[in-house]
Amino acid sequence: MIPADAKRKLTEIAGNAFLDRPEDMRLYEYDGGVDKALPEIVLFPETAAQIAAILRVALDHRIPLLGRGAGTGLSGGAIPCRGGIVVSFARMNRILEIDLDNERAVVEPGVVNLDLTLAVQGRKYFFAPDPSSQRACTIGGNVAENAGGPHTLAYGVTTNHVLGLEAVLPDGAIVHTGGMGQDHPGLDLTGLLTGSEGTMALITKVTVRLMRQPEAVKTILAIYDTVDDCANTVSEITARAITPAAVEMLDGVMLRMVEEATHAGYPMDAAAVLLIELEGLQEAVEEQVEQVRDACAACHAREFRIARHAQERELLWKGRKNAFGAIGRVSPFYYVQDGVVPRTQIAPTLRAIGGIGSRCGLTISNIFHAGDGNMHPIILFDARKPGDLKKAQRAGEDILDHCISVGGSITGEHGIGMEKVELMRHLYSEESLEMMRRLKSLFDPDGMLNPGKLLPTGKGCTEIRQLPLVNEKTML
Amino acid sequence: MTPTTPQELAGSLRAAAEKKQTIGLRGASTKRRMAAAGREPAIAISTTSLNQILQYEPKDLTISVQAGLRWADLRALLAANRQMIPLDPPYAQQATVGGVVAANTSGPRRRWFGTARDLVIGMTFIPIDGLAVQTGGMVVKNVAGLDMGKLLIGSMGTLAAIASVNFKLAPLPEATRTFVFSDRNPEPVFARRDEILKSVLQPSSLDLVNPAAAAKIGIDGWSLLVRAGGSQRVLDRYSRELPAAQVCEGPAESKLWESIEEFTPSYLAEFPAARVVRVSSTLREVRAVAGTLPGPVVSRAGNGVTYGYLPPETRWSPPAEWQACYEYGGGDDAWLNSGDDLPLMRRVKQMLDPDGLLNPGRYYGRF
Ligand SMILES: Cc1cc2nc3c(=O)[nH]c(=O)nc-3n(C[C@H](O)[C@H](O)[C@H](O)COP(=O)(O)OP(=O)(O)OC[C@H]3O[C@@H](n4cnc5c(N)ncnc54)[C@H](O)[C@@H]3O)c2cc1C
Numbered sequence: 014m015i016p017a018d019a020k021r022k023l024t025e026i027a028g029n030a031f032l033d034r035p036e037d038m039r040l041y042e043y044d045g046g047v048d049k050a051l052p053e054i055v056l057f058p059e060t061a062a063q064i065a066a067i068l069r070v071a072l073d074h075r076i077p078l079l080g081r082g083a084g085t086g087l088s089g090g091a092i093p094c095r096g097g098i099v100v101s102f103a104r105m106n107r108i109l110e111i112d113l114d115n116e117r118a119v120v121e122p123g124v125v126n127l128d129l130t131l132a133v134q135g136r137k138y139f140f141a142p143d144p145s146s147q148r149a150c151t152i153g154g155n156v157a158e159n160a161g162g163p164h165t166l167a168y169g170v171t172t173n174h175v176l177g178l179e180a181v182l183p184d185g186a187i188v189h190t191g192g193m194g195q196d197h198p199g200l201d202l203t204g205l206l207t208g209s210e211g212t213m214a215l216i217t218k219v220t221v222r223l224m225r226q227p228e229a230v231k232t233i234l235a236i237y238d239t240v241d242d243c244a245n246t247v248s249e250i251t252a253r254a255i256t257p258a259a260v261e262m263l264d265g266v267m268l269r270m271v272e273e274a275t276h277a278g279y280p281m282d283a284a285a286v287l288l289i290e291l292e293g294l295q296e297a298v299e300e301q302v303e304q305v306r307d308a309c310a311a312c313h314a315r316e317f318r319i320a321r322h323a324q325e326r327e328l329l330w331k332g333r334k335n336a337f338g339a340i341g342r343v344s345p346f347y348y349v350q351d352g353v354v355p356r357t358q359i360a361p362t363l364r365a366i367g368g369i370g371s372r373c374g375l376t377i378s379n380i381f382h383a384g385d386g387n388m389h390p391i392i393l394f395d396a397r398k399p400g401d402l403k404k405a406q407r408a409g410e411d412i413l414d415h416c417i418s419v420g421g422s423i424t425g426e427h428g429i430g431m432e433k434v435e436l437m438r439h440l441y442s443e444e445s446l447e448m449m450r451r452l453k454s455l456f457d458p459d460g461m462l463n464p465g466k467l468l469p470t471g472k473g474c475t476e477i478r479q480l481p482l483v484n485e486k487t488m489l
Numbered sequence: 490m491t492p493t494t495p496q497e498l499a500g501s502l503r504a505a506a507e508k509k510q511t512i513g514l515r516g517a518s519t520k521r522r523m524a525a526a527g528r529e530p531a532i533a534i535s536t537t538s539l540n541q542i543l544q545y546e547p548k549d550l551t552i553s554v555q556a557g558l559r560w561a562d563l564r565a566l567l568a569a570n571r572q573m574i575p576l577d578p579p580y581a582q583q584a585t586v587g588g589v590v591a592a593n594t595s596g597p598r599r600r601w602f603g604t605a606r607d608l609v610i611g612m613t614f615i616p617i618d619g620l621a622v623q624t625g626g627m628v629v630k631n632v633a634g635l636d637m638g639k640l641l642i643g644s645m646g647t648l649a650a651i652a653s654v655n656f657k658l659a660p661l662p663e664a665t666r667t668f669v670f671s672d673r674n675p676e677p678v679f680a681r682r683d684e685i686l687k688s689v690l691q692p693s694s695l696d697l698v699n700p701a702a703a704a705k706i707g708i709d710g711w712s713l714l715v716r717a718g719g720s721q722r723v724l725d726r727y728s729r730e731l732p733a734a735q736v737c738e739g740p741a742e743s744k745l746w747e748s749i750e751e752f753t754p755s756y757l758a759e760f761p762a763a764r765v766v767r768v769s770s771t772l773r774e775v776r777a778v779a780g781t782l783p784g785p786v787v788s789r790a791g792n793g794v795t796y797g798y799l800p801p802e803t804r805w806s807p808p809a810e811w812q813a814c815y816e817y818g819g820g821d822d823a824w825l826n827s828g829d830d831l832p833l834m835r836r837v838k839q840m841l842d843p844d845g846l847l848n849p850g851r852y853y854g855r856f
Contacts, residue, residue: 115771115793116686159632170630172639173607188830194769196593196604196794198524198814198824198853200648200834204606204639208632228689248548254571254660293691296722353628355549385630425630433633440633444620449635455836467634 015053015097019074023056023098026066030057030104041081041099045146047348047406048089048431052099055081059104061179061187061217068215069185071098072461079463080215082123082154085146087349088430090158090210094465100215102153108132109218116223117176117193122153122216126160129221138223141168144426145334153216159208161426163259163333166384167292168224170426172207179218180206183457193220205452210428212463213456227258227292231302232326235287235309236280236316240264243285244360246312247383250289251356255304258292260384261333264363267340267378267391274339277332278325283315287383288333336380344376344393348405352416353425354386365415366390373404377412387425388416414439429467437469493538495555495613495621495652501534502650503619511846512617514646516557516588519580519754523592523816524645525823527850534650536587543653544627547572551610551627553655556587572658575602575693577750587651593643596750597694597716600791602659605642611655612638616648616841629657640837646848647856648841662718665693666727667742668734671703671712678711679776682790685715686772690730692717695791696749697775702785702798705755706748713790716746752787753796757817762801764818768811769794778811814853821854831855 015023024031032038032055042051058064071078077097084091093099106123113136120129126147129140143162144150150160156178161170168174177191191203206214237243247260263271264285272279279286287309291301302319309317320326332339340347354362363379366388370377381389390412394405413423413436423429423436437446450468454460492498505512513530517537536557543553547570554563561582567573577596578589590612595604602608611625614637624637641651670681682697694716703712715734717727728736737745748755753765768778770793779786782797783805789795796816799805807813807825815823838845838856845856 112771114683114686114773117771159636161630165630169603169607170632172636173603182833188833189828190830192769192812192828193771194793194812196767196769196792197812198767199827199830200644200837201606201639201642202830202833204636204642208636225687225689227691251550252548256660294689294719294723294726296726297719300720300722353630355546355551355628357546357548382630386628387630420627422626422628422631422633424633425628426632428632429634437634440626441623442621445623445634448616448620448622448637451840452635452637452837455840456833 015076016074019070019076020054022070023054023067026063026070027056027058031055042092044084044086044089044091046087046089046092046430046432048092048094050092050094051096052093053096055099055101057101057104061181064100064181064215064217065185065187067098067100068181068183072183072185072459075459075461077461077464080153080157080211082151082157083125083149085150086154086158086430087351087427088424088432090428090430090463090466092431094431102151105217113138113223115193117220118223119218119220120152122151122156122219124152126150126152126155133223134226137226139226140221141165141174141224142171152219152221156207156216156219157209157211158426158428161382161387163261163382164290166260166382167256167258172204174222175203175207175219176222177220178203178206178216180214180216182214183459183462191220210430210463210467212453212467214462229293229295229298230326231291231298232320232329233289233291233302233305234279234318234329235289235314236283236318237285237313238283238315240285240363241360242313243287244363244383246287246309246314247359248357249308249312250305253304253308255301255308257289257301257305257384259288259290261288262286262379262381262383263288263333263336264379266376267336267380270339270343270378271332271336274342275332275335277328279332280316288329333380340391340393346394346396348392348394348409350388350390350392350409350412351424351427352388352413352421354388354416354419354421356386358419358421359383359386362388362415362419366412369408369411373408375404375408377408382425385425386421410436431465434465434467434469490532491535491538495539495615498534498536498539498650498652499615499619499621502615502617505532506617506844506846509844509846511849514650514848516585517559517583519584520588520592520594522818525819525821525851525854527848530849536585536650539652542566550658551629551655552658553611553627553653554586555653556585556651558586560584560586560589567658568661571661573661574608574656575659576605576608579751579753581750586654590642590654591644591646591651597696597746597789599789600695601691601693606639608656609638609642609654610657612641613652614641614649615652617847621652622649625655627655645851647838647852648847663720664724665716665718665742666724667737667745668715668727668731669708669712669737670734671708671710673710675699675711675776675780678713681713686791688730690717690727692791694746695789697779697788697790699779699786702752702787705785706745706752714745714749749787753816756785756798760801762818764799764803765816766797766799766807766813767794767816768797768807768813770812781808819853821850824853824855827855
């Protein structure tokens with residue numbers, strides 16, 4: 014419980030921009046993942062100074078605290094599993110500076126990812142990290158999770174585009190890391206904080222790199238009769254030294270769900286498809302189209318379609334980016350996993366996922382960033398059936414253990430959050446975990462900031478309740 | 490000491506720590522004076538016998554190697570498979586992988602490919618208490634746990650010994666072509682750079698040199714060097730877009746870039762007492778920075794990182810408002826204006842090496 018005097022101080026600092034009624038708290042008890050827990054108060058500060066003051070009160074009274082962007086995270090990062098304070102960045106959503114001559118922008122953390130690209134695309138620039146949730150998720154959330162997206166295959170993930178941060182430490186100190194320029198002397202704290210899942214500092218300002226739009230873009234749909242052929246194309250493309258901007262794979266189950274929902278023109282009878290995007294100079298793209306065509310043919314693609322114009326391209330991408338909504342139409346409950354394997358392991362991993370699905374009697378469909386081996390198996394289940402959620406989670410764990418066994422990782426972009434805290438032990442030695450704990454304690458010695466996330470400490474902190482994972486309302 | 494396994498490396502570190510001996514971590518010792526020479530350590534530990542390729546599957550576009558492997562050997566191995574790690578570090582012939590990463594050295598192709606922070610996907614490092622810490626892994630996308638490798642990159646061996654490094658790889662381009670624009674005045678050259686930055690061209694390198702530096706690499710005047718990679722058709726497109734440039738290909742091109750990449754080593758060989766200042770600026774500010782620095786200037790003009798070479802006896806220091814440091818010759822005050830995050834950096838150092846035994850003073854004289 015937050016003591017009354019602490020609460021008074023907090024609401025004062027936030028200039029009365031807060032919520033604390035039980036019915037409002039319900040809106041902040043979940044994110045895009047499976048876990049739930051209620052906060053006691055949600056504050057809506059507008060400045061780093063306010064956040065610093067909030068953190069000092071929280072520390073004085075030992076109240077756990079975490080930051081929240083759009084709440085689209087898929088690993089429970091924004092779930093206040095020990096109760097306490099949620100700091101929402103909803104009111105820190107200004108683009109502070111756009112400097113195209115320098116290929117930079119400075120934004121507040123609550124800026125929605127897509128809004129930054131929309132602000133500069135008229136002048137032919139873009140912000141490269143493009144998570145499928147980009148219409149909703151915030152840049153602060155992207156920094157916290159080190160988010161990726163389809164085009165991060167060519168352009169890199171969030172950390173490759175963040176040059177500097179303003180961060181508030183749990184003791185209220187405001188620090189500035191990195192900056193407008195590159196190669197500042199000094200340890201790369203920007204790089205350490207990016208991907209630290211809001212457990213070491215709250216980010217209040219982000220300096221990012223903007224990129225010039227490529228001259229030409231071609232989007233290709235390659236259609237296959239077997240999943241293996243489709244998966245093998247990915248390493249075939251690598252072997253031929255082709256560097257696409259994006260290579261996304263959808264399996265048959267997913268294709269049919271997506272096609273019924275969006276009519277993007279995906280074949281209903283195929284075993285799998287690749288959605289491949291090539292970007293760059295006109296000449297380079299034209300050549301790569303032919304090289305990719307050869308690679309696909311060598312892997313027995315049944316058909317090779319090139320989108321003829323922007324509208325067709327957008328339709329193909331709409332199918333990909335709205336996939337989660339499409340699943341919602343077929344199965345009210347699903348569990349998205351996020352694992353990574355070396356590219357040559359995609360085909361065997363898909364077979365392993367199929368096997369895990371049949372063993373536990375659940376349908377598992379796949380839609381994922383194939384180009385960098387980032388698997389997203391989607392486990393369909395029915396939470397109304399007793400034991401089904403447990404089965405789904407078990408299947409997820411088995412899949413991740415498989416990823417580890419072939420030299421991969423348990424998360425490529427969604428983060429550890431609370432969901433995978435215990436699995437960290439499967440991936441890292443105790444010595445490596447110990448080093449992460451020491452670093453975390455250096456920033457947050459009292460463990461007040463986003464407790465229960467990222468690092469295994471012993472026991473998980475909440476029971477998992479059986480509720481819809483993503484409901485229609487929050488669909489993107 | 491020259492350990493031959495990571496376990497031996499951990500053992501040497503632990504033994505020295507117990508005796509509170511200061512330790513000098515060494516690769517090939519090419520950059521002994523970089524950042525700050527620091528204090529002479531009681532013992533030296535060299536990684537040069539840790540030089541194995543741990544894992545290499547060309548189709549995965551990743552490689553894992555031990556820290557003592559020579560950069561040149563790594564480059565040759567990758568080139569045999571038409572792959573590369575486009576870091577282009579100075580001292581490329583002798584330097585070790587661990588040294589390149591610990592010093593965060595890079596070169597012209599960072600315009601398109603980035604630096605070690607963009608190309609390293611995992612690492613094993615051993616702090617002074619002998620823990621074997623693994624961070625990241627062998628996949629190109631990975632957000633499991635804290636990205637501790639970022640701290641080690643550029644840490645000048647003051648935090649821990651790097652035992653092995655995993656990289657993501659890029660395919661070698663089919664061919665490359667370099668375009669050189671030269672003029673007696675800087676303005677037309679900077680105007681060219683600005684045009685290229687705003688254009689659809691995607692050169693891998695965009696370097697700019699002043700006349701004093703140009704003279705040392707066999708070109709003339711203020712010069713912009715633009716390197717493109719790709720097929721003949723792609724390169725011909727560059728030729729059409731970049732008329733009025735001197736075109737350089739084949740061995741002459743390789744030689745030109747090597748002289749740029751090795752500019753610092755050559756300069757220091759000629760003037761061992763020279764200072765080398767590195768300035769981080771916005772792209773726009775590069776013009777003023779390059780115009781202000783006395784002596785030769787080599788700028789990564791598409792990144793805003795500019796190297797100024799101050800001959801011995803030059804009594805000049807960078808203006809206070811610049812973000813600058815001395816890469817060489819700055820003594821114990823090589824980092825000119827640290828920010829409000831320095832206390833945090835010191836805390837990181839303190840946690841990893843409480844007695845300050847590792848490479849004492851080598852972090853720009855700050856720790
Ligand atoms: C349909 C769908 C598709 C998705 N596709 C992708 C994808 O392609 N790639 C991808 O990477 N992710 C994807 N995600 C996951 C999610 O969108 C990303 O993780 C995103 O970065 C989260 O941003 P957010 O603003 O919603 O953050 P939240 O969910 O609100 O928070 C996530 C974490 O960030 C912390 N945090 C938020 N703001 C700050 C701050 N200012 N300072 C410190 N910590 C902060 C929170 O405490 C929490 O730990 C998808 C999610 C959905 C629902």
